[in-house]
Amino acid sequence: MFRGANLISLDDKGRFSIPTKYRDSLLSEEMGTVICTIAINEPCLWIYPLSEWQDIEARLQKLSNTNPRVRRWQRMLLGHATEYQLDKNGRILLAPALRSYANLGKKLMLVGLLNKFEIWDEARWNEQMRLDTEIERSGDVEESSDLDGFSL
Numbered sequence: 001m002f003r004g005a006n007l008i009s010l011d012d013k014g015r016f017s018i019p020t021k022y023r024d025s026l027l028s029e030e031m032g033t034v035i036c037t038i039a040i041n042e043p044c045l046w047i048y049p050l051s052e053w054q055d056i057e058a059r060l061q062k063l064s065n066t067n068p069r070v071r072r073w074q075r076m077l078l079g080h081a082t083e084y085q086l087d088k089n090g091r092i093l094l095a096p097a098l099r100s101y102a103n104l105g106k107k108l109m110l111v112g113l114l115n116k117f118e119i120w121d122e123a124r125w126n127e128q129m130r131l132d133t134e135i136e137r138s139g140d141v142e143e144s145s146d147l148d149g150f151s152l
Helices: 020-030 050-061 068-080 096-101 122-138
Strands: 002-009 015-017 033-038 045-049 082-085 091-093 107-114 116-121
Touching: 002 015, 020 033, 020 045, 020 050, 033 050, 033 068, 033 096, 045 050, 050 068, 068 096, 107 122, 116 122
Parallel strands: none
Antiparallel strands: 002 107, 015 091, 033 045, 033 082, 045 116, 107 116
């Protein structure tokens, strides 16, 4: 499981390093293979270990592609899905199209979200955190039965 927000850098070639605390498990359990795709609803990228991504592909394959929303999801997720192998330094070279989609600058936030990572431009991440905090504090939030009974 991945957790925590990590400030990382994107080099001039478009590479970034996975922090060591995650790299070791990705190398041992996934042989260093990850899949990166666009996030559907937000200006960031998703990175999945290969085994997690294979589960998503299997679930997408079971859906009817006669449904317009299913086709959109398949086009967006699968059409942008790029397989990466961590290099010997734990780096990934992000495709220009993925970097462009998320408008990534030199400073990135790699955010662990249990079974995947999100990659954000640092300034956009900070703004998203400000907005999310403001919404939650205001109490003017959308209802979600998924959180009913959830306590911290």
